[in-house]
Amino acid sequence: MIITLLSDFGGQDNFVGVAKGMLLQHLPDVRIIDLSHEVMPFHLLQCSYFLKSAYTYFPPQTIHLSLFDIMHQKPSVLLLSEIDGQYIVSADNSLLPLTFPDKLKHTYKAGFEAFSYPEWITKTAQFLRDWAAKDFSFDHLTPAEPLAGSLSLKPFVRADSLECQVIHVDQYGNVVLNLSRTDFEQYRKGREFRIYFSRNDVINQISIDYADVPEGDKLCLFNSGGFLELAINKGSAAQLFGLSVMRDQQLIYQKIKINFL
Numbered sequence: 047m048i049i050t051l052l053s054d055f056g057g058q059d060n061f062v063g064v065a066k067g068m069l070l071q072h073l074p075d076v077r078i079i080d081l082s083h084e085v086m087p088f089h090l091l092q093c094s095y096f097l098k099s100a101y102t103y104f105p106p107q108t109i110h111l112s113l114f115d116i117m118h119q120k121p122s123v124l125l126l127s128e129i130d131g132q133y134i135v136s137a138d139n140s141l142l143p144l145t146f147p148d149k150l151k152h153t154y155k156a157g158f159e160a161f162s163y164p165e166w167i168t169k170t171a172q173f174l175r176d177w178a179a180k181d182f183s184f185d186h187l188t189p190a191e192p193l194a195g196s197l198s199l200k201p202f203v204r205a206d207s208l209e210c211q212v213i214h215v216d217q218y219g220n221v222v223l224n225l226s227r228t229d230f231e232q233y234r235k236g237r238e239f240r241i242y243f244s245r246n247d248v249i250n251q252i253s254i255d256y257a258d259v260p261e262g263d264k265l266c267l268f269n270s271g272g273f274l275e276l277a278i279n280k281g282s283a284a285q286l287f288g289l290s291v292m293r294d295q296q297l298i299y300q301k302i303k304i305n306f307l
Contacts, residue, residue, distance in 0.1 A: 047178055048077045052097055053113035054085040065167055072171035091197050094145040095213045099271020101132050112136040116166045121159035124170055125192055140195035154187035199224050208233055210302040211292040219282025221289045223302055225274040237306040241266055243287055
């Protein structure tokens, strides 16, 4: 069994190690892979991006366990769904419908409630152990309707333009927008485009690799997760253009506008 872990725990404390220890008590033979623990605290949109852009790279029947915002509701429950042959497991905190709005056909609830992080993780480990013994059958589980939120991994759409948000900035200063390749082509409809991310900075073509432009030049490309990324070859787009991640509660935030001609 493979389990990936995703959280906003960071690396400053021992929360990640403790969670792994609790899982291993009940699943001693499991292979645990850290998807990321650097989600910005309580940043659901970024957590969704990390999950959506990574889950397809794993073998079938991998369990993707989100430890993000476990106690969003109290008591907390465990939800799970099968997406493209992968199992997605999360608390009921809007992560599932946000990440998989077009693929979330059936969601199920495990038969327990938890009143703390340690209790939820322990009961989740026990549930996964027993569920694996039943060949990952959903037959004995209760169908559930996950909590839906107001956020979206899609841009704001107008007739001839898109307004995108920054959902992630990586360690190189590359800026990821909430626009997938599929959605971009759907809205573009074969038209030329202009991407405006500061008053005088425009990009009008999609690159394949960072090295497609000279060092220090700006570019945009679709990253390995399939989302549009603004970058500078051997530089930091975030620093140069003053771009930062949009926070859920921001009243005023930066918009990256794409015009179609």
